[in-house]
């Protein structure tokens with residue numbers, strides 16, 4: 001949910017969960033972690049038969065923070081959000097103060113439950129996935145942050161660990177650090193997830209090969225190329241054959257490539273549209289054609305090439 005204010009995030013996360021999404025991605029720097037958690041908690045309250053364990057909420061260690069101590073503090077702060085969800089009417093979420101009577105156009109869910117302030121025991125309990133947002137800082141600082149994450153995992157605060165925006169060099173360095181830790185008899189952790197910009201115009205063959213070798217799950221951000229390729233002939237042809245939208249074709253490509261796509265929208269109808277991708281398939285040839293081998297980041301931010 002990059003760049004979405006907490007109020008928008010809370011409403012769209014609730015809609016996404018009600019639509020059937022089970023994985024929501026947030027981050028300390030997005031400043032909407034508390035919105036995602038409040039919506040998730042509300043969703044669980046509205047759907048008591050859906051277990052917490054079926055949901056997967058990820059968050060990240062901010063790029064401007066560095067090293068072991070900062071990571072330890074950041075994890076504690078995220079965990080406090082996860083364990084103490086805000087009520088939907090908490091002013092910190094910035095939801096509209098009053099829900100217009102009978103009109104559901106304010107972002108409020110139809111039947112808000114307004115859970116009482118939660119205690120540690122009935123919040124989300126743990127962070128499903130914690131990622132280092134970007135390979136910032138020195139190698140020692142990156143390794144320190146990882147160590148803090150492993151310790152939090154040992155304490156049961158985080159279920160899964162990963163990195164975001166790491167290039168192959170950064171990944172190799174981390175694998176070496178993990179091996180050193182284990183040689184010294186300390187838990188090294190495992191890189192379970194790599195998250196990064198990946199789509200037909202940035203298909204990252206090098207990272208894919210690395211992830212395949214080490215059994216790392218690829219989460220694809222900006223899978224819709226932020227809308228910058230609407231009308232591209234590569235997509236148009238498939239749209240005409242399948243009758244699906246360009247966004248649906250891109251999400252489908254990501255899935256058929258074996259990635260976990262993270263499409264984002266602030267509009268309910270698009271959130272629904274982006275999930276309607278299980279009633280068609282791209283042919284093998286179409287999947288290959290979209291794997292263009294190009295290197296065109298759409299986000300103007302490519303930390304995978306950082307050299308520090």
Ligand SMILES: NC(=O)c1ccc[n+]([C@@H]2O[C@H](COP(=O)([O-])OP(=O)(O)OC[C@H]3O[C@@H](n4cnc5c(N)ncnc54)[C@H](OP(=O)(O)O)[C@@H]3O)[C@@H](O)[C@H]2O)c1
Pocket residue numbers: 001002025026133164165195196220221222223224225226227245247248262263264265266267270271273274299
């Ligand atoms: N780890 C990282 O450093 C990092 C960096 C970037 C992103 N991410 C994660 O990846 C997620 C998605 O990435 P992203 O936001 O960069 O890019 P994206 O999902 O490729 O594109 C989002 C854009 O596409 C539009 N859109 C969504 N669905 C659409 C549809 N069906 N038809 C037309 N337009 C549509 C959205 O507009 P509307 O909102 O108006 O619908 C928004 O402008 C983020 O929310 C974040 O969780 C992570």
